[in-house]
Amino acid sequence: MNISRKANLLFRALIFVLVTCCCFSACIPVKVKDWPTGKPFLYDSKIELNKDNLSKDEDKLLEATLANYWVDSLRLPVVQKYIIIKKIIHPPVFDSINIVKSEKLMNSYLSSQGYYQAVFTDSVSIDSTTHPGQKRVSVSLNIDPRKPMVIDSLGYSFKDTLLQKVALAAYKKSKIIPHKTRFTKEAVANELDRLIVLYRNMGYYKLSRNNLIAEVDTTDAALLKLTLDPFEQALKMAQTAARRKENPSAVIIIKQREPSDTLLVNSSKEDFVQYKMGKVNFFPETYLNEIPDSSLLHLDKFPDVFSTRNRFVSIYSREKKFIPRPMLEHLYFKHGDLYQDSSFFKTINNLNVIGSWQQVDYINRIQGDSLNTNIFMVPATKQNITADLEGSWNTGDFISSTNMFGVAVNLTYKNRNVWHRAIQSITNLRNGVELNIANTGLTNDLLQTLQIAGSHSYSFPRFITPFFKIRGKKLDAVSTVLTVNGSYTDRKDYFRLRSFVANWGYEWKKGNSNWQFRPVNFELYSLDTLRLLDTAMKYNPYLTKAFNTGKVISQQLNYNISFPNSRIPGSNYLRFAFEESGAIVGLIKSLHDQIYNYVRLEGEYIKHYDFRKTQFAFRGFAGIGVNYGSTGKFGLTLPFFKQFVAGGPNSMRAWNLRQLGLGSNLQSDTSSSFRDRYGDMQLEMNLEYRYPIFTVGSVKVNGALFTDIGNVWNVKKDPDLPNAEFNINRLGKDVAIAMGTGIRMDFNYVVIRVDFGLKLKDPARLENGGWMSLKNFTWRNDEFANVIPPNPITGKQLYRNNYAVQLGIGLPF
Numbered sequence: 001m002n003i004s005r006k007a008n009l010l011f012r013a014l015i016f017v018l019v020t021c022c023c024f025s026a027c028i029p030v031k032v033k034d035w036p037t038g039k040p041f042l043y044d045s046k047i048e049l050n051k052d053n054l055s056k057d058e059d060k061l062l063e064a065t066l067a068n069y070w071v072d073s074l075r076l077p078v079v080q081k082y083i084i085i086k087k088i089i090h091p092p093v094f095d096s097i098n099i100v101k102s103e104k105l106m107n108s109y110l111s112s113q114g115y116y117q118a119v120f121t122d123s124v125s126i127d128s129t130t131h132p133g134q135k136r137v138s139v140s141l142n143i144d145p146r147k148p149m150v151i152d153s154l155g156y157s158f159k160d161t162l163l164q165k166v167a168l169a170a171y172k173k174s175k176i177i178p179h180k181t182r183f184t185k186e187a188v189a190n191e192l193d194r195l196i197v198l199y200r201n202m203g204y205y206k207l208s209r210n211n212l213i214a215e216v217d218t219t220d221a222a223l224l225k226l227t228l229d230p231f232e233q234a235l236k237m238a239q240t241a242a243r244r245k246e247n248p249s250a251v252i253i254i255k256q257r258e259p260s261d262t263l264l265v266n267s268s269k270e271d272f273v274q275y276k277m278g279k280v281n282f283f284p285e286t287y288l289n290e291i292p293d294s295s296l297l298h299l300d301k302f303p304d305v306f307s308t309r310n311r312f313v314s315i316y317s318r319e320k321k322f323i324p325r326p327m328l329e330h331l332y333f334k335h336g337d338l339y340q341d342s343s344f345f346k347t348i349n350n351l352n353v354i355g356s357w358q359q360v361d362y363i364n365r366i367q368g369d370s371l372n373t374n375i376f377m378v379p380a381t382k383q384n385i386t387a388d389l390e391g392s393w394n395t396g397d398f399i400s401s402t403n404m405f406g407v408a409v410n411l412t413y414k415n416r417n418v419w420h421r422a423i424q425s426i427t428n429l430r431n432g433v434e435l436n437i438a439n440t441g442l443t444n445d446l447l448q449t450l451q452i453a454g455s456h457s458y459s460f461p462r463f464i465t466p467f468f469k470i471r472g473k474k475l476d477a478v479s480t481v482l483t484v485n486g487s488y489t490d491r492k493d494y495f496r497l498r499s500f501v502a503n504w505g506y507e508w509k510k511g512n513s514n515w516q517f518r519p520v521n522f523e524l525y526s527l528d529t530l531r532l533l534d535t536a537m538k539y540n541p542y543l544t545k546a547f548n549t550g551k552v553i554s555q556q557l558n559y560n561i562s563f564p565n566s567r568i569p570g571s572n573y574l575r576f577a578f579e580e581s582g583a584i585v586g587l588i589k590s591l592h593d594q595i596y597n598y599v600r601l602e603g604e605y606i607k608h609y610d611f612r613k614t615q616f617a618f619r620g621f622a623g624i625g626v627n628y629g630s631t632g633k634f635g636l637t638l639p640f641f642k643q644f645v646a647g648g649p650n651s652m653r654a655w656n657l658r659q660l661g662l663g664s665n666l667q668s669d670t671s672s673s674f675r676d677r678y679g680d681m682q683l684e685m686n687l688e689y690r691y692p693i694f695t696v697g698s699v700k701v702n703g704a705l706f707t708d709i710g711n712v713w714n715v716k717k718d719p720d721l722p723n724a725e726f727n728i729n730r731l732g733k734d735v736a737i738a739m740g741t742g743i744r745m746d747f748n749y750v751v752i753r754v755d756f757g758l759k760l761k762d763p764a765r766l767e768n769g770g771w772m773s774l775k776n777f778t779w780r781n782d783e784f785a786n787v788i789p790p791n792p793i794t795g796k797q798l799y800r801n802n803y804a805v806q807l808g809i810g811l812p813f
Contacts, residue, residue: 032088035134040126041091043136045074050144057567062113062428064358066143067107073098073138074464094137096124106143110407114148114182117248149183151176152249154191158256160272163199167254170198176252183250195254203274203338205364205371208568211271216250221608227809275339278370280331282315284322284357286376292363296374310335321379326422329462332473339371340391346476348375353477354461356380357421379417386412408432408451424459428485448492455485463506476509486522496528505556513561521579525641550639551595554581565609574607579642582629597629598638606813619686619789626680626715636716644712646736649808651684651706654738654757656804661712662724663734664763664770677712683735684710690744700746706755708738711763732769737761744811755806762802772802779803 019497030149035041047066051059073092103120110118119140128135154176155483158164159322175181176191192209201209256272295316299305302316306324310391330350332343352360358380365372376587388410434449460480463470482504489497505518527549531535560575582597602623609616625638639645661677688706695701711734714725740757759768766783781800 006366009522012312030088032091032131032134032136034090035088036091036093037133038135040094040135040137042074042076042094042139043088043091043127043760044138045070045076046076046138046140046141050142053145053147061567062145065109065569066106068612069102069109071098071101071105074102094124097142099124099139102141106141110143110145112185114150114184115145116149116183117146119144119146147248149250150179151181151183151187151246151252153178153251155251156254156255157253162257163256163272166198166202167195179249183216183252184726185389188216188252191252191254191475194601197341198340200341203276204272204365205275205339206271206273208271208385211257211268212254215253215255217253223572247791252644273369275366275369275371277333277335277337277339278312278367278372279335280313280372281374282313282327283375284315284327284377284378284379285318286378288339288359288378290376292361292376295376296363311788321417322422323420323421326356326461327351327375344373350476350478351375351377354422355424355459356417356461382417383413383415386414407435418458424461424463426455426457426459428453428455428721430454450490450492451487453485453487455483457481457483474510478508479506481505481507491530493530494533495530498526501526501554512563513559516556516558518556521552521556523554525551542675549660551641552581552642553585553595554579565607569610570608570615571610572608573604575604595641596627596642598627598642600625600638600642601645613692615690617688617690617811617813618684619684621682621684624681624715637678637714638680640678643680644682645678646682646684646710647804648713649753649755649806650812652710652736652738652757653706653740653755653806653812654708654759654804655736660736661763662721663711663726665721665724666764679712679717681713682710684708688812693743698748702744702746704742704744704755706738706742706757706781708757708762709735709737732765736763751810753808755808755812757804757806759802764800777802 030043032041032043047063048267049059049063049066053493054062073095077089077091099122103122107118107120110116111396121144123140123142125138125140127138130136154171154174155169156164156171174191174194176187179189189209192212192214195212196209228657283292286292286295299316302318303318304317306315306317307313308328313328313331315327317731330347332346332350333340337343347360348360351357356379357377359378361376361493363374363376365374369734371685389407409431411429415425416425418425430451430453432449432451433447458481460482461478461482463478464480466667484502486500487498489495491497501521501523503518503521505521507514507516509515557577557578560573562571562573564571577600579600582595585595591770600623602621604614605618605620607618623644627636627638627646645658646652646660647655652660660678662679686706686708688704690702690704693701693703713734714721714724716725723734727734737760738757739760740755742753742755744751744753757770759765760772762772762781763770765781767773767776779802783800
C-alpha cells in the first residue's frame with residue numbers, strides 16, 4: 001500500500017511539473033551568453049506573413065519553409081536546457097546587408113512557388129537600455145506574397161509536324177490546367193519532361209530537355225491592339241497593370257530550341273531523328289572490373305556464342321554459367337521496333353531485380369537509323385551461407401507466468417543461379433530453445449521449450465502456369481515462388497505442435513505497386529496436449545477453442561503501394577490482404593469437416609509528414625474475418641493462428657502483446673490461467689510525433705509522443721463471451737485509448753526504442769466509464785483483486801497494470 005501511495009504521489013508530481021513547465025516556459029526570458037562587446041548583435045528574428053491571399057495549407061507551408069532562407073548571420077544559435085530554459089550562445093554581429101541577402105533568397109523561393117509580386121518590408125529595433133552593455137537587435141520581416149501568377153494558356157509550336165501532331169494529341173494529359181495551374185519553374189519543367197518521355201517512347205533516342213524551350217509571355221493582349229489616341233493607350237496600360245496586380249497570368253508556348261551555333265546544326269538534326277532497335281548483344285559473365293569497350297573490341301575471345309535464328313540477338317559466354325532463356329524472356333523489344341525508353345529500361349531493370357546479377361549496365365551505339373545495344377551483366381556470388389543468433393527474455397507467458405530466456409540459431413543457404421537458369425533458392429534452418437534460468441516454472445527442468453523449423457523456396461524469374469502462357473509485358477519483376485516449410489515445437493509438459501505449410505504463387509510489380517497472388521496455400525497443423533495444458537483447459541474452456549487445429553487450403557492476394565505526399569514532404573504506404581479458405585476444396589464431402597471455411601480481409605494505411613527536424617506519423621488498420629463453416633468442430637471464429645491481436649511494441653502500446661480485448665468482455669481480464677485474446681475483427685489508429693533530443697557521437701537520441709486507439713472483437717455473438725462481439729452502438733465503450741512517450745536510439749543501421757504507454761481509456765476498467773482518473777490514479781488496477789484466484793498451475797496471484805513498457809527494434813510504423 002505504501003509503495004502504491006508513493007507511486008501515486010510521484011505521478012501527480014510529474015504531471016504538475018509538466019503542466020507548470022508548459023505554462024511558464026514562455027514567460028522565462030531568453031538568456032544571452034558570450035555576446036560581442038560594444039557591438040549590436042542579433043537577439044530575435046521573425047517573419048510576419050500576410051495571409052490574405054493564402055489558404056491554410058499554403059500558410060503553413062510558407063511559414064515552415066521561409067524561415068530556412070534566413071542567411072546564417074540572421075539565424076539564432078538558441079540552445080534549450082532543462083525543457084524551459086533557452087540560451088543564445090555566441091550571437092552573431094548584426095549587419096543590415098544580411099537582411100537584403102535574406103530577402104533575395106526568400107524572394108527566389110517565392111518566385112519558384114508562383115509568387116512573383118511579393119513585397120518585403122523589414123524593420124529593425126535596437127535595445128541598449130534594458131540590459132546595460134548589450135545592444136540587442138530584433139529583426140522583423142513582413143512579407144506580402146500577393147496573388148500567385150497562374151498559367152493563362154499552354155501552346156506548342158514545333159517545326160517538326162510529327163512532334164506538333166503528337167503534342168496536340170496528348171494535350172489533355174498535361175498537368176497544366178489553364179487559369180488554375182500556377183506558373184512555377186516546376187510546372188514548366190514537368191511539362192517539358194512529359195513531352196520528352198512521350199517523344200523518347202516514339203524513337204527519338206537522342207532527344208532531351210535541352211532540345212526544347214518554353215517561351216513565357218506575360219504581356220496583356222489588349223496592349224497589342226493599335227490605337228492613335230495616346231490617352232487611350234495610357235488608359236489601357238493602367239488597366240493592364242491593375243489586372244496584372246490583381247490576377248497575374250502568363251502564356252506558355254513550347255518550341256524546338258534553335259541551335260545557338262552553326263556548328264551545332266548537324267547535331268541538332270540528329271537529335272530529332274527516330275531510331276529503330278538494331279542488334280542486341282548480352283555479356284552475362286562480365287567481370288566486375290572489366291572494361292566494356294575492350295570486350296566489344298575482342299569478341300573473338302568468347303569461346304561460346306549463342307545467336308537467335310535471325311542473328312539479331314547474341315549471347316557471349318566464357319563458362320556457360322547461364323542458359324539463354326532468362327535473358328531472352330526479359331528482352332522487351334524486338335529488332336526493327338522504334339526505340340522506346342519504357343521497354344529499354346524495363347529490360348535493364350528487370351534483369352537487375354532477378355538477383356543472379358549484381359550489376360547490369362549497357363552501351364548503345366548508333367548505326368545509321370538503328371540503335372545497337374550491348375548489355376553487360378556482372379554475376380552475383382552464386383552461393384552463400386549466413387548465420388545469426390537471436391535472444392529474448394520472456395516474463396510471464398500466457399500459461400505459466402515463468403521467466404524464461406530464449407536463444408535461437410538461424411542458418412540460411414542461398415543459391416542465386418539454380419540449374420544455370422537464374423532461379424533463386426533459399427534454404428533456412430532454425431533451432432531454438434527456452435531455458436528456465438530463474439527456476440520459476442512449475443517444473444525445475446532447465447529446458448522448457450524446443451523448436452526446430454526448416455523452409456525451402458524457389459523463385460523462378462517468370463510466370464509458370466499449367467494451361468496457358470503469361471508473358472507479363474506490362475509488368476515488372478515477375479516471378480513464380482514455390483515455398484515449403486515445416487516446424488516442430490515441444491513445450492515440455494504442455495504441448496507438442498507440428499506444422500507443415502506449402503504454397504505456390506506469383507509476384508509482380510506495376511509502377512510503384514506490388515502484387516502477390518497465391519492460388520494454392522496448404523497449411524496442416526497437428527497438436528498433442530500434455531498434462532499441464534489439460535489442467536489449464538479444465539479451468540478455462542476457452543483454451544479448447546484457442547488450441548483447435550485443422551487444415552487450411554486457401555487462396556491469398558496481397559497488394560501494397562508507396563507514393564509521396566503531394567505538398568508537404570513525406571510518404572504514404574497502402575496495403576491490402578485477402579484470403580479465402582475452403583470454398584472449392586470444402587465441397588469434397590470427405591474433407592468437409594477437416595478444412596477451415598473462412599474469409600479474411602485486412603487493410604493498412606501509413607502516412608508520414610517530414611518537417612525540417614521533426615516528423616508526424618499516422619497509421620490506420622482495419623481487419624475482419626468470418627468463419628462461414630457449417631460444422632461445429634471449428635467453432636464460430638477463425639483459427640487462432642489467423643486471428644487478429646492487439647498490444648505489444650507495434651500496436652496498442654499501453655497493453656502487452658495479446659492483452660487487449662475482446663471488446664469490453666472481462667473474461668480474459670478476470671482469468672487466472674489464460675489471458676491471451678484473439679479476435680476476428682480489429683480496428684486501430686496510431687498517431688505519433690517524433691522529434692530530436694540530442695546526439696552522442698554517431699548515435700541520435702530521438703523522442704516521441706504517441707496515442708493508440710483501437711481494440712479487437714469477435715464477429716459472431718458467443719453466449720459464453722458477453723460483449724465480445726463488435727457492435728457499433730457499443731463502440732464508444734469498447735474502444736481503448738493509450739497515450740505515452742518513447743525514446744529512440746538511432747545507430748544508423750538499427751533503431752532501438754523504448755516506449756512507455758498509459759491506459760488512458762481501458763474497456764476493462766469499471767470505474768469512471770473506463771477513463772483514467774488523475775485524482776485516484778494507481779499504477780496497478782486492483783478492481784479484480786478479490787475476484788481473480790491464484791493461477792491453478794503456478795499458484796501465483798495475477799494482476800493488471802495501468803501501463804506498459806515496450807522494447808522494440810525499428811520504428812513502429
